[in-house]
Amino acid sequence: MSSSSEIRPTAEPGTDTSWLRAVADDAALFDRSSSAERVADVLRRRITEGVLKPGTQLSEELLKEALQVSRNTLREAFRLLTHEGLLVHRMHRGVFVPDLTEDDLLDLYRLRRVLECDVVRALDGLDPDRLEPLREDVAAGEAAALAEDWISVGTANMRFHRHLVGLAGSTRMDEITGRLLAELRLLFHVIATPRALHEPYIARNRELLELLEAGEYTRAADELNAYLLDSQAALLAAFRARA
Amino acid sequence: MSSSSEIRPTAEPGTDTSWLRAVADDAALFDRSSSAERVADVLRRRITEGVLKPGTQLSEELLKEALQVSRNTLREAFRLLTHEGLLVHRMHRGVFVPDLTEDDLLDLYRLRRVLECDVVRALDGLDPDRLEPLREDVAAGEAAALAEDWISVGTANMRFHRHLVGLAGSTRMDEITGRLLAELRLLFHVIATPRALHEPYIARNRELLELLEAGEYTRAADELNAYLLDSQAALLAAFRARA
DNA sequence: AGGTAGAGATTGTTCAACAATCCTGCAAGA
DNA sequence: TCTTGCAGGATTGTTGAACAATCTCTACCT
Numbered sequence: 001m002s003s004s005s006e007i008r009p010t011a012e013p014g015t016d017t018s019w020l021r022a023v024a025d026d027a028a029l030f031d032r033s034s035s036a037e038r039v040a041d042v043l044r045r046r047i048t049e050g051v052l053k054p055g056t057q058l059s060e061e062l063l064k065e066a067l068q069v070s071r072n073t074l075r076e077a078f079r080l081l082t083h084e085g086l087l088v089h090r091m092h093r094g095v096f097v098p099d100l101t102e103d104d105l106l107d108l109y110r111l112r113r114v115l116e117c118d119v120v121r122a123l124d125g126l127d128p129d130r131l132e133p134l135r136e137d138v139a140a141g142e143a144a145a146l147a148e149d150w151i152s153v154g155t156a157n158m159r160f161h162r163h164l165v166g167l168a169g170s171t172r173m174d175e176i177t178g179r180l181l182a183e184l185r186l187l188f189h190v191i192a193t194p195r196a197l198h199e200p201y202i203a204r205n206r207e208l209l210e211l212l213e214a215g216e217y218t219r220a221a222d223e224l225n226a227y228l229l230d231s232q233a234a235l236l237a238a239f240r241a242r243a
Numbered sequence: 244m245s246s247s248s249e250i251r252p253t254a255e256p257g258t259d260t261s262w263l264r265a266v267a268d269d270a271a272l273f274d275r276s277s278s279a280e281r282v283a284d285v286l287r288r289r290i291t292e293g294v295l296k297p298g299t300q301l302s303e304e305l306l307k308e309a310l311q312v313s314r315n316t317l318r319e320a321f322r323l324l325t326h327e328g329l330l331v332h333r334m335h336r337g338v339f340v341p342d343l344t345e346d347d348l349l350d351l352y353r354l355r356r357v358l359e360c361d362v363v364r365a366l367d368g369l370d371p372d373r374l375e376p377l378r379e380d381v382a383a384g385e386a387a388a389l390a391e392d393w394i395s396v397g398t399a400n401m402r403f404h405r406h407l408v409g410l411a412g413s414t415r416m417d418e419i420t421g422r423l424l425a426e427l428r429l430l431f432h433v434i435a436t437p438r439a440l441h442e443p444y445i446a447r448n449r450e451l452l453e454l455l456e457a458g459e460y461t462r463a464a465d466e467l468n469a470y471l472l473d474s475q476a477a478l479l480a481a482f483r484a485r486a
Numbered sequence: 487a488g489g490t491a492g493a494g495a496t497t498g499t500t501c502a503a504c505a506a507t508c509c510t511g512c513a514a515g516a
Numbered sequence: 517t518c519t520t521g522c523a524g525g526a527t528t529g530t531t532g533a534a535c536a537a538t539c540t541c542t543a544c545c546t
Contacts, residue, residue, distance in 0.1 A: 079319070107416075170353060173350075
């Protein structure tokens with residue numbers, strides 16, 4: 001702190017504000033109070049896990065008892081999840097886990113292709129260190145695949161794509177992507193065989209990462225586009241073949 | 244109704260359900276009740292009009308009196324607008340009209356370029372009738388320019404771009420675009436001279452429309468990209484030169 | 487000047503009650 | 517048989533009040 005300090009990253013003592021960024025990131029962790037958000041967290045997990053199946057209604061009366069919160073707080077949690085696309089609100093009827101259609105599937109994938117490919121294409125001059133989260137996600141996916149834990153493979157895949165978009169440094173793209181992937185999860189649960197749906201993409205994630213490490217952003221974008229088209233086709237086929 | 248009816252569009256009477264689609268679309272119009280949404284409509288207009296300037300706090304107590312609604316309903320309206328990006332919520336401090344930064348400006352325009360240009364590029368095989376709303380918006384913009392009503396020029400421009408994205412038929416893109424344009428409006432209000440900001444683009448809207456009518460989608464996309472880059476640059480310059 | 491404690495104001499959360507709307511089932515009529 | 521109209525119960529929409537938690541500001545102390 002004082003001028004006797006041997007290591008001084010900046011010229012003036014006390015003017016180094018680089019640590020502020022890290023602290024500010026941590027702030028979100030304990031700032032996350034609010035009963036409604038905690039309730040939303042619980043429901044979000046249950047919905048993305050597939051415990052709450054598409055079409056089921058979330059009764060205010062029952063959930064109020066189960067979660068021990070006020071109706072108003074519960075309703076606020078509903079609104080949060082509605083905004084994320086994980087619930088739909090029908091006037092005077094209540095909230096329901098949405099039943100996504102083929103059109104939704106195509107819509108979601110179209111947006112994914114547009115956003116993710118654009119992010120990759122504009123990655124020129126990227127600091128290689130920023131690829132570290134992607135490396136971890138790819139490794140986590142491969143490890144989960146070895147353990148044949150296909151739902152962990154799915155979440156690792158999700159995290160990979162979320163981190164990929166995060167490289168753009170656009171808060172709005174991050175938000176949109178979060179919602180897209182959450183909605184996509186709803187579609188995954190109508191599929192019987194998660195393995196066939198996730199396994200092919202762990203190798204392609206590795207491949208994509210290597211292209212990024214090599215700085216081949218144009219090729220990476222093309223590969224990602226093909227990747228997403230294949231994924232869409234596979235999911236669409238599985239969707240049509242469902243019970 | 245009976246079999247004596249002379250005009251029968253389908254073979255079997257009573258089996259023609261083509262009109263159902265049109266009626267279903269109308270349903271959304273009167274379903275739009277809910278006090279919170281009406282309150283949100285009022286506040287939304289005031290915010291986008293610039294009456295409520297960036298940085299001002301919306302007190303629950305005062306607005307409760309002014310709008311004659313309960314605090315809970317008011318808070319729900321706040322949440323709706325927060326999700327649209329027209330308000331920001333600071334924990335235990337209240338809601339404020341956001342003060343957008345240069346980073347937000349660049350972020351918004353980047354997303355606009357990505358989405359709008361992709362929409363145009365994928366417009367192959369478009370039914371020309373669907374360009375009608377765009378024609379009306381361009382005409383409205385030109386008329387407002389003649390009357391030197393620059394805020395109407397601005398809204399016509401907004402509608403033009405919203406309808407442009409609407410051609411893609413993607414509910415999610417529509418939603419995202421609605422939010423982007425609403426946020427952009429917040430930025431417009433820090434600018435002193437709306438004329439310089441909107442006038443150059445009414446001719447370019449016409450130009451873009453003509454390219455679309457001619458089916459020159461690739462050229463239209465390129466023109467739109469340049470258009471948005473110019474618009475961004477102009478807005479950025481005005482933003483930096485503000486008081 | 488700088489930091490601290492407390493008052494006052496504002497928001498977060500809960501509860502209870504009533505109004506408005508939807509769904510269900512049943513009965514009356516064509 | 518099918519449709520239509522009408523209760524009844526159930527659920528959501530909205531309100532008002534109360535209390536807890538947090539922030540802001542002022543006055544005070546060192």
